[in-house]
Each structure stands twice: as C-alpha cells, then as structure tokens.
Amino acid sequence: MHLENDLRKAIENNQLVLYYQPIVNIKNQRIQGLEALVRWQHPERGLLAPGHFINIAENTGLIIPIGRWLLHTACQQLAEWENQFPHHFLKMSVNLSVKQLDIFLLEQLDEVLNNYNLKQNSLVLEITESMLVANIEKTCDLLNQIKAKGIGLSIDDFGTGYSSLSYLHQLPVNSLKIDRSFVSPANLSDRHQVIAKSIIALSKLLKLHVIAEGVETPEQFHWLKKLGCEAAQGYLFSRPVPASDITEL
Numbered sequence: 001m002h003l004e005n006d007l008r009k010a011i012e013n014n015q016l017v018l019y020y021q022p023i024v025n026i027k028n029q030r031i032q033g034l035e036a037l038v039r040w041q042h043p044e045r046g047l048l049a050p051g052h053f054i055n056i057a058e059n060t061g062l063i064i065p066i067g068r069w070l071l072h073t074a075c076q077q078l079a080e081w082e083n084q085f086p087h088h089f090l091k092m093s094v095n096l097s098v099k100q101l102d103i104f105l106l107e108q109l110d111e112v113l114n115n116y117n118l119k120q121n122s123l124v125l126e127i128t129e130s131m132l133v134a135n136i137e138k139t140c141d142l143l144n145q146i147k148a149k150g151i152g153l154s155i156d157d158f159g160t161g162y163s164s165l166s167y168l169h170q171l172p173v174n175s176l177k178i179d180r181s182f183v184s185p186a187n188l189s190d191r192h193q194v195i196a197k198s199i200i201a202l203s204k205l206l207k208l209h210v211i212a213e214g215v216e217t218p219e220q221f222h223w224l225k226k227l228g229c230e231a232a233q234g235y236l237f238s239r240p241v242p243a244s245d246i247t248e249l
C-alpha cells in the first residue's frame with residue numbers, strides 16, 4: 001500500500017510534526033499542560049490527522065520508531081519551554097499506542113529522561129482503558145515502573161472503554177480524562193450529565209486529577225467549573241497548534 005511505504009520514509013524525510021493543545025486549569029485559567037498530537041505533512045495529501053495513519057503504524061510495527069520519535073520530540077520541546085519559562089510549571093502529555101506498552105518503552109523513557117533533564121513529573125503518558133484490559137497484572141507492573149521514574153499516567157477517553165472501575169484503585173494513574181462525548185453541549189441535559197458528574201466525583205474519591213476534553217463553549221466551561229472539574233481542554237481555548245503558536249500564547 002502507498003501510504004504504508006510513504007510512512008516508512010516519513011520520519012527520515014522530516015514529515016511528522018507535533019501539534020500541541022493547551023490543557024487549562026479551570027480555577028485560574030492558566031495553561032497547566034499541553035497534549036502533543038501527531039500530524040503527518042504528506043507531500044501530496046497535505047496535513048494528515050493521526051486517524052489516517054496511526055492504525056497503519058500499529059499494524060506495520062512502525063509505531064515503535066514513530067513512538068520513539070514522538071517521545072523525543074515532545075520532550076525536547078518541553079525542555080525548551082522549561083528553559084524559556086522557568087517559573088511556569090508545564091506538563092506534557094504524550095499519547096501511547098497499545099503496541100508501545102512493553103519493556104522497550106522503559107528504555108525509551110530512560111533515554112528521554114537522560115537526554116532532556118526535565119522537571120520531575122512534567123512528562124505524562126496518556127493511555128486508554130482498552131490498553132489496560134489485555135493483561136492487567138503485567139500492565140500494572142509496567143505502569144508502576146513508569147511511575148517510579150517520575151512520569152505521570154493519565155487515562156484517556158475515560159468512560160468509553162471497558163470499565164476499569166474494579167481495578168482503577170490498583171493502577172498507578174494520576175489522572176482521568178473525561179471523554180468529550182460526556183461533556184458535549186448536546187449532552188448537558190440532566191440525563192447525560194450524570195456520567196461526567198460521576199467521573200468527577202470518582203476522581204475526587206480516588207484522589208486523581210480530572211480533565212475534561214472537547215470543551216468548545218463557555219456553557220460547557222461554566223458547567224464543568226460548577227461540578228468541580230479541575231482542568232479542561234478543547235477548541236474554546238485553542239485547537240492543537242504548532243509549537244511556535246504555543247510559545248506566543
């Protein structure tokens with residue numbers, strides 16, 4: 001397949017880029033973190049979202065070199081911002097693919113921690129619930145080793161996967177990201193808001209941070225603030241943008 005061959009050369013040809021989307025603290029409205037989101041600047045097809053190529057990367061094994069590139073690029077950028085803005089503590093969230101969840105990941109993490117000298121707990125890895133169900137004991141062990149390196153773990157799209165409620169308290173995660181479907185403007189009705197409310201309450205009980213995704217309107221923002229949600233991410237604040245736009249922000 002065309003796209004697969006092109007993807008093989010994408011890293012060496014410098015076609016992969018990271019965009020960054022701010023994660024905003026709801027109380028003080030300051031940027032507390034950024035989520036790195038990969039894009040592929042394809043020579044003929046233009047800027048491609050990950051939906052067009054992450055699956056191919058996973059199925060071909062290319063996700064391993066691409067994942068390594070992603071970690072390095074995001075951490076290098078974070079180190080740059082940490083130097084530039086030494087008084088503003090920023091976290092950097094990087095999405096992981098299930099294929100990356102193995103012992104090679106630990107080596108890659110040591111590599112970036114050694115290379116970029118980041119502040120403690122400034123790197124966060126986002127995993128999804130579905131990545132946790134396969135082999136929960138082995139995964140838990142791996143996640144504990146990641147945590148021990150001073151790296152945070154966040155469960156992405158929370159509420160959409162198999163409910164991991166039964167072992168959520170055993171997992172060494174720091175935060176939950178409420179899937180955007182639960183906070184969409186169409187769902188701010190009494191019937192729908194139960195889920196978002198429950199996730200926020202659950203986070204408090206388990207002493208986890210909680211971030212709402214897909215916040216597009218002031219109504220959503222005020223509603224989340226009222227419910228005691230800590231942080232929010234979405235088009236209301238900014239779309240994912242190139243690093244230079246974040247520096248200006």
Ligand code: G
Nearest residue numbers: 036037038049050051054070095096097240
């Ligand atoms: O960036 P959106 O704009 O299109 O991203 C869509 C999805 O692609 C995200 O929900 C995320 O799960 C996935 N994604 C984005 N960036 C990365 C990445 O760097 N690595 C992996 N594994 N997935 C990513």
Ligand code: G
Nearest residue numbers: 095156157213214215216233234235236240
């Ligand atoms: O699944 P993951 O949560 O990692 O990916 C985030 C995805 O959500 C990215 O594709 C990003 O472009 C998209 N996104 C970010 N903010 C918003 C938003 O406010 N509304 C919508 N519809 N999508 C968003």
Ligand code: MN
Nearest residue numbers: 035095126156
């Ligand atoms: Mn994510």
Ligand code: NA
Nearest residue numbers: 156157177213
């Ligand atoms: Na998400």
